[in-house]
Amino acid sequence: MAFSDAVRNSYQADIQAIRAAGLFKEERFIHSPQSSEIEVEFPAGSQVKKVINICSNNYLGLSSHPDVALAAHEGLASRGYGMSSVRFICGTQDIHRELEQRLTEFLGTEDTLLFPSCMDANAGFFEACLGEQDVMIADRLVHASVVDGMRLAKAMQDTYKHSDMGHLEEKLQEHQDKRFRMIITDGVFSMDGDLAKLDQMVALAEKYNAMVFVDDSHATGFIGKTGRGTHEHCGVFGKVDVITTTLGKALGGASGGVVSGRRELVELCRQRARPYLFSNAVAPVIVAGALKVMEIITCSTERRDKLEWNAKYWRGLLNAAGFDIKAGDSPIVPVMLYDAKLAQDFARDLFAEGIYAVGFFFPVVPREQARIRTQLSAAHEKRHLDFAIEAFKKVGNKYGILGMGKRELMARFAAA
């Protein structure tokens, strides 16, 4: 038998090692639609409890919007449940084309291609569009899916210190002997919530003849005055060569990803990107829901405006309470705890107080950078945030950490 006791025991030991290191992750079971308030069974088998969710990517509160659900129902009725095909064989419907066109207009690009996820978009893009003569120069904190996609490509890899434009410039100078240079960044960095300096990167790209790639998954729909993304916020709308983003966060939260950008690059993805060629087409029900989302967010900026207000209000509450938070404007607000065990205990205690948030620790973030990553939503009302801050303060007081910075926190909890 291939899966012998010896093989099983070896894997059991690996899993035990993760537990022993305090790095084991457990799922919580949600018995309701995704929203600002959800019903959660945790641990498994326990009574379902209503809690405030402050850790989802449901930035615009559209994941369970009745109009989106209705549009999805209509899509299900008119276009069926699944395509049972990759796109290029018999998996492309008129609604796929329509959604791609809507996204092209929204993002200010030349063309757009849907993928089953942004993970797939990132996995497919670099290998399809860059070769051995080229170089990819990435911010050191780009998303894991971008790292994985870069590793699949034959182009040379290089990195620059996070958001360090001086270091990026050095790399661009170093690689002038390459055919193509591609600067790679997230628009909004998912763990810290800071924004890429896209205006400076576009200027450097023009100076050193390079392309710019941005994964804007934590920005599309709400960053920038009309929610187009980080490029709009930085005043370089129409100047980014490639944008990848997801339909699985602000844009409905179901699934799906895109590559959007220069016509030729998108066409090469259509011709060569492996996730596009070998993975099933995005289901019609999801495309229909996403089309409704695009209609909602282009008709009004009400939701992204509310999200902006919520983020500012929440940051003010956390600062006033004495928490150590990363500065910024985005709706990603990390509450820094640094110690992995503290982050896990804090999240557990928050849950007992009716707040759903998750501790982030190694390997998701670097060692000694553990945190509770809070994320705001347009579905949050002021009362949710007022309730949440009281819970955070209560738990913060329990551990005696309010007003402490990194040195004090590490000194207290590393010694414990």
Place this chain on the structure above:
Amino acid sequence: MDEIAQVVLNYVKREYLEEGDDREVTETTPLISGGIVDSFSMVSLKRFLEKKYAIQIPDADATPQAFDSVHSIVALVRRFQSAKLAAAS
């Protein structure tokens, strides 16, 4: 300090330490297991060594263990310098 060690140490500090990072880095400081260099950004260090010392480090030898300290990196460089000399003679 050995000349190669000094060159490598200077490169590591310049390439990997962010502004305001006051961590002490010595010949024996764990670079990869210590979180100063990650496997993603290790490529530029490998390329620097190959260019600086005119050697080729096969991917199979460019392991996190081999790159985990200035001390082990110096040993790696010397190994491939010797191999190159042996091949030339």
